[in-house]
Amino acid sequence: MEVALNWYLSLSAVLFTIGTLGVLFRRNAIVVLMSVELMLNAVNLTLVALSQSMGDASGQMLVFFAIAVAAAEAAVGLAIVIAIFRSKVTVDITEIDLFKG
């Protein structure tokens, strides 16, 4: 059965929204990181669906770069979270509030 383009776009819009809400409302830095990954992968789904329906390869090329970037960001992000945990013994982002003004 052929699935219409709109279904893919709607699904990825929903996933993107869930990811955005996760970033805005979760307090654990690791969960926020996961929500960001969800956002990026929702966009990847949009790109692949559009690219497939238009018969144009450049959208899928961007997806490869997006996957590589997401991996690099995850590596750097987890390293930063570990550094935070070493000095503060928490990864709750509401308790990371040194700066004022």
Added chain:
Amino acid sequence: MELADAYAAMAGDLPAVVSMMVVAFMGLVMLGVEAFRNDHPSIPWMGAAGLAVAAGWELSQLGAPQGTAFFDTVRTGGYAAFVNLIVLLSALATILLSTPYLNDLKRAYGEVYALIMYATVGMLLLGTANDMISIFVGLETMSVCLYILTGLVREDEGAVESALKYFLLGAFSTGFFLYGIALMYGATGTMVLPEMAEATLGTTSAQLMFWGGLGLFLVGFFFKVSAVPFHMWTPDVYQGSPTPLTGFMSTASKAAAFAALILVLYHAVPSGPASLVLAVVAVVTMVGGNVMALAQSNVKRLLAYSSIAHAGYVLVGLSAGTAAGYSGALFYLLVYAVMNIGAFGVMALLEWDGKQGREQTLDSLAGIGSRRPVLGVAMAVFMFSLIGFPPFGGFIGKWAVFAPAIDAGMTWLAIVGVLMSAVSAYYYLRVVYVFWMQSAADVEAASTFSDSALPRATSGAVGTLVVCALALLVLGVFAGGVLETTAAFFDVSAMAAAP
């Protein structure tokens, strides 16, 4: 096209990316040297040499005709050369300024300089991109390197907190940015910027998709250039990062991001509706940045809010939507890079708290001008230029972005800009006042550190600051030639036409 033909075509395009190749190759060599000679003092000089060679190449390309290379993915010619020159010179100044600073912090790792080189490669790609894939790859190469540099002093809780905030908000904005690209791609069927403008948006849903995508794309960009209301991360990140590297991320990355934004607006977007959005963001950014800067007692935090305000001035030029506006913004980015790198460079050499200046107040530096006269004079030049005081470059820069806005019928925008420049004089002049007209004996906080706590100023760092100050004077007095150069990059016939 046959694969062999494609390779032949790409080999012919190699001159378009000479500076990227030189900088990336030098970064790899530095990392190789680091592996065998740990933290060897020659590593920063190798980086500086690579950047200087690349800058020399770009200088020779300033007059070259505009074009594209690698199947329309990067731009060549004068515009690309000018943006690359700003980025390369900022990176060069950063390396020279950070050497004594990092030595003092005992963080002069070879990898730090290599990361500066890789971030520079990302900026070079971002500023010369001609399609959305290049923009994305350039932006992320730059950002990931900057996240690491922010958290360089990983034992300091302020530094890691800055890095975490920068990372989380940067990655969050990347999501919006990428979604914007995806929707614009879906509406137009292409990633190449000039082809986007030519695509016909037949149906209503395609138009909705395009404008929605552009909105998300702009949100991502506003995060990166720290425009209000997407600026929350800026003060915290700037306050906690190593000071010369803060100068780097506030100038070079902003210049590259704005250059990419100019390319998108100029080639891919009909200027009408976007212009009003940009104007509104410009106003709130100028007002927000300047008003919040008034209350700051930490100079790095003050400069962070000032950097937000200056993003607003550049946006004034962009919202004019004319060739003069874009070329004025380009000139402003050059002037801004010189004065802000200088200001952060002076603060780096006046730092005594051992926490990247995170906890030292402006008052503690009372009377420092007479103890460090060269730094004091240089800081005064940077502050007057940031206000936009003649005869320095900042004055011509502000004129170059405000005048096109008036010509485009946005007089109110220019009036807000001039009023906010007047407000900014208060906090910039306070820095000059504290440096020169107060004496350490009058201020209690000033006696808390001894001269030996300040980083040792090397001739390379002080020389860079002197060159920056002189460059501002030259840019202010002989601006005509540079403005003609930037104006020549924008051909009215190539602009995206109104729908």
